[in-house]
Amino acid sequence: MWPYGIKLLWSPVVDSLYFSKCGRRKTWIIPLQLVVAAVLWYISQHLQHWLESYDVATLAIWFGAIVLLSATQDIAVDGWALVMLSRRNLSHAASAQTIGLTAGYFVSYTLLLAFSSEAFGSIISVPSYMRFLAVCFVVRFLSIALYSPNLCTGRDVDVTHPKREA
């Protein structure tokens, strides 16, 4: 959770640097989702080995990287939420964040608790769940990149020039 607390250190970079063809937010969201999916898939392949060899440093680094990437994506998504919704529905952006984060956290955390059960652990393992998450990220990436072109630059307003769209 620490990357979420210190993300203010690089959040100005995320807000400022972007490709105009892609949009201020999607410039970061799309590649981040691909990277997260790749990292999840890689961890799922080596997790069992790292646990058996008690390689704490490697585990900490990779899981820290996941949270770091998630925090960076959170910066972009928070900014996107402000311009995606109309002014009258801006209050729902906070609702979306609360609902989404709580639901996702609940699913992952509770599922991991269930893994402590031998019966449940024999059906689904942590690596298989991580591969499932990687697929979810890829699906979300495809839906944003391919099926939501209007969200790219339609409402992405340059904060320095409110009348100019990024």
Added chain:
Amino acid sequence: MTSCSRHRGRHSHHARSAAPASAARGVLKTHEIAGSRCVECMDRVTAKKEGEPTAERNFVCSGLRNRMDAACNSDVHVLDASVNNSSKVDASPSPSSTALPADDHPDLTGERGRFMLLVTLYALQGSLLGLASGTLPFIIQACGFGSEFLYSFDYVAGKADFLFSSRFVQICNVAVRYQVAVVAGR
């Protein structure tokens, strides 16, 4: 003669609705206009009339009609005869109507897809957080650390997380991001 009980003698707001005059297309029979509504004040025509020339669609009440007749001696615009139905109201509400203002309570109309997109994005982030948080105890125990260390670690991490997630830090985050964006835009 038709009557418009609400706006008798007061029709300044109707001036802009005076459409170009058109040739009369025929005489409207009495039963065809009974029950029709004035498009400006939405009052129903209470009386029947005969010999009223038909032209366009909009039906005006007698006060305006008199003024139009005096001004240009043009044809009176009348309601479409097909609107002679109590369940059907012609034309759009006029500013002079007593219709309630539109409810501006946010209802995500037309933006439900975008709202769900945000929810799924945050859900994926939350799943990563849950994965990292939920896996950590297993990792620590797998590495041979006992429950006491786990509890101490959780206590310290929780306090540190509270510190970094404080409202002050969040406000600073927003302020710094905005300032840098302003500088970057120059």
